[in-house]
Amino acid sequence: MTEHRITITWKDNAAVLVPANTTLRIGDTVVYVTEPPDRPFRVEFPPSPFTSEPAFIIDDSYPRTVSQEGRFKCRCFITPPDGQEVGWCPDAPEAGGEHDVKP
DSSP: OOEEEEEEEEETTEEEEESSEEEEETTOEEEEEEESTTOOEEEEESSOSSOSSSOEEEOSOOOEEOOOOEEEEEEEEEOOTTSOOEEOOTTOGGGEEEEEEEO
16 A cells, blocks of 8 residues: 655645645545644545545645545645645635545
């Protein structure tokens, strides 16, 4: 299985997911980190590739194992040094992404 590192970046006062679109396989692990490092963040999945729950929020850098097949959209948020959270909204779709999970 493969470990994937996905970065929530603070760029031009916006949250950007790098890479925005990721192909995963069941059993892969995913770790979310920030740039600049160690900033508060969250990734919202409605639904999630990590659980069968209808919604899931990640706000730490612990590895998560992919367990659900399908295409999963996410919304990302990061708190830059000024303390004002930025992230996904209809005017900032670049703060989102998609995980395409194969068997």
